[in-house]
Amino acid sequence: MKIRKAHYTKNGESRVAGKLYGDFYDHCGIRRRIPLFDDQKNSLEAARAIERMVSIRASGEMLPPDLRRFVENTLPRIRDKLSEWHIVDPGAMSGVQSLDELVDLWEKSLADTGVDVEYVNLKSTRVRQLLRDAGMHRWQDIRPDAVRAQLTDYRKAEKRPMSVATSNHYLQAIKQFCKWIVDEKKLALASPLVGMKKLDDGNALKHARRGLEIEEFHVLIAYLEHAPTVSCIPAPHRALIYTFAVETGLRLGAIERLTVKRVEMQKGKPAVFVPKRNRIKYGADRWIPLGDELWSLLKPLIEGRSPADKVFTLPTRGHASKMVKSDLKGARDQWLNGSHT
Secondary structure (H helix, E strand, O other), X not given: OEEEEEEEEEOOEEEEEEEEEEEEEOOOOOEEEEEOOOOHHHHHHHHHHHHHHHHHXXXXXXXXXXXXXXXXXXXXXXXHHHHHOOOOOHHHHOOOOEHHHHHHHHHHHHHHOOOOHHHHHHHHHHHHHHHHHOOOOEHHHOOHHHHHHHHHHHHOOOOOOOOHHHHHHHHHHHHHHHHHHHHOOXXXXXXXXXXXXOOOOOOOOOOOOOOOOHHHHHHHHHHOOOOOOEOOEOHHHHHHHHHHXXXXXXXXXXXXXXXXXXXXXXXXXXXXXXXXXXXXXXXXXXXXXXXXXXXXXXXXHHOOOXXXXXXXXOOOOOOHHHHHHHHHHHHHHHHHHOOOO
16 A cells, blocks of 8 residues: 555645545455545554455455454544445444444344344343443443443342342343344454353242132132222123133233234134244244133124224233232132131
């Protein structure tokens, strides 16, 4: 590469540019001229780096770490020209893109794979929160010690401390993001979090849970015959939701998304179709037959409705558990105040 002062004409007068220009041929054999720096030393260093990048681009190899650092730290106008001429592969630009921009790309990549929108939002929200709270704005800011310290702060927070299981979910999300940066976008040579391990939570549940006995479920349904409205949902409708859940074994997400068109006759018997879906943890499409008694309760609910209508009315996200707890408490209080004392 030749380095020289550029001459130009202004108002009919020949002038010399203040900065030095590099004159070279790129990997395609096209002659290029790029503005460098005002001083000879920095211009020579930049010229040597650009010459190496041209050779590497022609051979199809990846940029070594020192040239990646040059791209990240050089003047934006030099970086933009190298990118415009495709001397710098977009992979070398990871360090100059903000992590917010990279998370946007990752979010779109997840959505393009066909996974549920809520799953995409959950993953990206966790990553964004962790990056923001840890003060990480560029790819080079992501460090195991920073991630570990922030997750520790979450778990030790005075208000609403995070459980170990949830902390592990946050770690899994950001490791997934970093792996995508390396494997799919080729924006880095390796993930900085590759060695981080999940914490052992001892398989402990945050809340002790157990299933209802048949007798207890009957007490709940009996209570709902005259129970008040909860979360704007009448007691008979809640009773049908619980009965449907118990007989089909479906999770809340599947029940919430069940539409009228998914209830069909299969071989002369009523059944519900549950498609494969990430967020409700079903790995394959399935048909679930409905018993005669359940069908007699469900049929009036769907007759005459649009195929796209949801079968059941449920509380807003995050409030279904409150509805169930309210009904269980009411059923228990009624049972204690009755003959079973």
